[in-house]
Amino acid sequence: MEYGYYPGCSLEGTAKEFDKSLKEVLTKLNCGLKEIEDWSCCGASSAHITSHLLSVALPVRNLLLAEKQGLNDVVAPCAACFSRLLSSQKEMKLDEKTRMKVEDLMEEKFSNGIQIFNLIQLFQKIGLDKIKEAKKVDLGDLKAACYYGCLLVRPAEIVNFDDEEDPKTMEEVVKAAGVQTVDWNYKTECCGASHSIAHTDIVEKLSKKILDDAVSHGADVIIAACPMCHSNLDMRQKNIIKHNPDHKVIPVLYLSQLVGIALGISYKNLGLNLHYINPIPAVENRIKREAVV
Amino acid sequence: MIHHRSDPVLEEIIEITSQDPSQCYQCGKCSAGCPVRDFINTPPNRVVRYVQLGFYDEALNSQTPWLCAGCMTCTSRCPQNFELAKFMDAVRQVALKRGIKPDKKVYKFHKAFLAQVEKHGRSFELGMVRDYKLSTGDFFQDMDLAPETLMKGKMNLTPGNIKNKEAIKKIFRNVEEKK
Numbered sequence: 007m008e009y010g011y012y013p014g015c016s017l018e019g020t021a022k023e024f025d026k027s028l029k030e031v032l033t034k035l036n037c038g039l040k041e042i043e044d045w046s047c048c049g050a051s052s053a054h055i056t057s058h059l060l061s062v063a064l065p066v067r068n069l070l071l072a073e074k075q076g077l078n079d080v081v082a083p084c085a086a087c088f089s090r091l092l093s094s095q096k097e098m099k100l101d102e103k104t105r106m107k108v109e110d111l112m113e114e115k116f117s118n119g120i121q122i123f124n125l126i127q128l129f130q131k132i133g134l135d136k137i138k139e140a141k142k143v144d145l146g147d148l149k150a151a152c153y154y155g156c157l158l159v160r161p162a163e164i165v166n167f168d169d170e171e172d173p174k175t176m177e178e179v180v181k182a183a184g185v186q187t188v189d190w191n192y193k194t195e196c197c198g199a200s201h202s203i204a205h206t207d208i209v210e211k212l213s214k215k216i217l218d219d220a221v222s223h224g225a226d227v228i229i230a231a232c233p234m235c236h237s238n239l240d241m242r243q244k245n246i247i248k249h250n251p252d253h254k255v256i257p258v259l260y261l262s263q264l265v266g267i268a269l270g271i272s273y274k275n276l277g278l279n280l281h282y283i284n285p286i287p288a289v290e291n292r293i294k295r296e297a298v299v
Numbered sequence: 300m301i302h303h304r305s306d307p308v309l310e311e312i313i314e315i316t317s318q319d320p321s322q323c324y325q326c327g328k329c330s331a332g333c334p335v336r337d338f339i340n341t342p343p344n345r346v347v348r349y350v351q352l353g354f355y356d357e358a359l360n361s362q363t364p365w366l367c368a369g370c371m372t373c374t375s376r377c378p379q380n381f382e383l384a385k386f387m388d389a390v391r392q393v394a395l396k397r398g399i400k401p402d403k404k405v406y407k408f409h410k411a412f413l414a415q416v417e418k419h420g421r422s423f424e425l426g427m428v429r430d431y432k433l434s435t436g437d438f439f440q441d442m443d444l445a446p447e448t449l450m451k452g453k454m455n456l457t458p459g460n461i462k463n464k465e466a467i468k469k470i471f472r473n474v475e476e477k478k
Contacts (some may be wrong), residue, residue, distance in 0.1 A: 017421035020453045044462045046420040051369055052409035053416075054388050056316045056395060060474045061388075063418075067466065101317055111473040160371035161382075170375045196334040196370035203431060204404040206440070208338050244444060281452045282444075297418070 009128065010077030010120075011039035012068060014046050014087035014233075020241075021084070021276025023234030027262040028083055028125070030276060034269045035136050042080065044070045048090040051200040065094035070112065072120050082231045083125045083233035083262070086199075087255030088158035089124045090166050109274040124158055125231045125261055126175045127167065134182035144269030145185045148292035150264065151225035152187055153216065154194050168282040170194070179261060180229060183268035190223040192216045197238040206245065208217050210293050213238045214253070221254045228258045236260060241282045308355040308393055315389040322381045323347045329373030329383050339363045343373055343383060346390060359394040363387070365402035370455045417471045420461030425454050 017025035029076070032039060045068050052063035054199055069091065072080050082088040098105045098118055109116055129137065159170045168175045171194065177187040195216055196208030217239060220228050230236045240258045247253050259267075266276040267289060313319055323344065330342035341363045346407040349358035366389040373383040411430040415423040432438050447455050461467070 015424075015459075018421070018459050019424045019455050020448075024455065044420075044468055046461050047416040047422050049416065050412070050422070052412040054369070055405075055409050056413065057474055058388065058392060059477060060413075060468070060470070063470050063474060064467075067470065111470065111477070154367075157372040161375040194372075195374065196368050199368045199370065200408070201366070201368060201405070202404075203428070203440075204408040205338075208335060208366070208368075211303055211337075212334055241444060241448075246350070261370060280449065280453060 007036070007132070008040050009131075010075070011041045011082035012045055012048075012082045012087060012091065013041065013081050014073070014082060015050075016233035020237055021260075023037070023280040024083060024233055024236070024260045024262060027260055027266045027271075027276040030271045031266045034140055034171050034271065035268075039081070040075070040077060042068055042077065043075060045071060048087045048224075050086050051089065052215055054090070054093075059104070059107060061090070062094045062097045063111055065091045066098065066108055066112060066116060069095070069118075069120050070116065071113055073117060075236055077120065077121065078266060079121050079131075079255055081123055081125065081128045081130075083231070084202075084234075085124065085155060085157040086234055088122060088124045089164065095122070096164055107279050108123060113213070126169065126179055129179045129182075129261075130175070130263070133223040134178060136181040137179070137265060137268070138184075141184055141268050143184075144181065145268055145289070145292060146293040146294055148181050148185045148289065149188050149224055149226050150185050150222035150226055151223065151231050152180055152193060153191050153220070153228050153235060153239070153258075155230070155232050156196050156199070158231060160162045162170055167212065176229065176231065176261060180264060183265045185268070187265060188220070188223045188225045190219050190225065191194040192219040194233075197235050199234050199238070202234070202238055202242065208243070209238050209242055210245050210249065213242050214250065217243060217246070217256055218254070221256050226292060227255065227264070227285060228256055229261050229264055230258055231261045244282050255283055257281065257283045257288050259285050306355070308359070308422055309353075311352065311393045311396075312350065312386065312389045312445060315381065315392060316366060318382060318385070320347055320350045320381075320386065322379050323351070323377075323383075324379060325430045326378060328378065329377050332372045332376055334372065335366045335368055339366050343367070343387070347381075347383070347386065350390070352428075359397065359399050360401050361390075362401045364390040364394070365405045391449045408429055410434070415458065417467060418464075419458040420464050421459050423455070423458035426458060427455060450463055
């Protein structure tokens with residue numbers, strides 16, 4: 007099975023291990039990705055902060071390209087891209103004035119026929135049974151805190167996915183990979199998102215609460231599905247350690263990396279060496295060696 | 300209603316958001332769940348109140364919309380289905396149009412980000428950080444993370460240009476004209 011693919015800018019840069027691990031996992035699951043040719047940035051937070059029209063037009067360019075390529079199902083693993091693509095679809099559907107302005111600006115008619123989905127939905131489409139069947143490594147003692155952040159689940163009328171206050175679909179994927187999940191409080195709390203650079207102090211405070219809650223509920227790792235969340239919880243944890251000497255460190259993995267470990271893909275091919283907080287010891291500690299095929 | 304339809308600020312906000320701020324009945328649920336509430340002086344529902352009462356200077360000069368992280372918690376919990384995050388976007392955009400930038404750092408960050416998108420079609424993190432540092436003069440921020448970031452190859456040294464850069468330039472140009 008082949009799916010359309012909108013990687014988004016982060017997956018080519020600071021989150022290249024997200025892209026790498028996703029492709030490795032899909033190969034193991036006999037699936038392929040077809041990238042939208044010549045895709046461009048969705049505008050992220052920056053566009054909707056400064057211009058409504060720009061925030062709709064930038065995602066629409068990519069949706070038009072996908073349409074021309076005949077891609078009907080497009081996976082956007084970055085939660086922010088996922089949210090921006092869906093928001094622009096909603097604007098184009100419900101706001102007649104915006105639609106006319108954007109079509110006029112793009113000099114093209116928009117049919118709005120593409121189905122956008124996130125990483126968890128991709129695994130659901132492929133089938134969680136396939137992950138169970140392909141599992142090679144027993145991670146049975148590993149405890150994961152599934153972190154959804156904001157844009158995967160909110161707002162419901164845009165993403166139309168899972169429960170916006172207490173989502174559970176990521177847990178199902180993690181369990182299919184043979185990993186235990188913990189019940190915790192911060193799975194949908196905000197990490198501070200795009201304030202990472204302009205207001206690092208805010209991001210550090212918000213991210214520390216998330217990290218601490220995962221640790222206090224017995225998690226060995228946090229699982230994320232958003233490059234922005236990952237960078238704030240992983241890279242910014244370096245700042246947190248510096249400013250809080252007694253901080254309890256917890257590594258953060260992308261969902262695709264965790265599934266990849268269970269499928270027996272090497273740490274290097276999953277890009278586990280690219281994190282600021284090394285996740286390998288936490289994972290190694292919990293692998294049941296005798297079960298490794 | 301207290302406000303008047305002839306108010307340009309209100310009209311612009313309604314135009315951008317397709318919703319009337321009078322929809323909000325000030326329950327404060329948005330402010331109760333706002334993750335940046337500890338870092339702002341004006342709670343989100345009060346910014347809505349300012350607009351409802353016609354205190355536009357207070358609304359447009361508030362730092363709140365600029366520190367809004369866009370997490371959508373308020374939007375998803377609002378009992379009136381008032382899309383507050385969208386309202387915050389609109390207040391920022393209306394302020395910007397009038398040259399009001401209550402948080403220079405946030406403004407400069409987003410400007411630096413969009414400049415790279417306009418130039419290359421995709422975000423170029425190194426170029427964005429360079430432009431941001433040049434505009435804020437804060438050269439030493441995150442210098443301790445730089446060696447590891449570059450060593451791991453997490454930050455590309457050259458931009459990933461798209462083929463049809465003209466298409467992106469055209470979008471930016473047309474959006475500017477339509478303002």
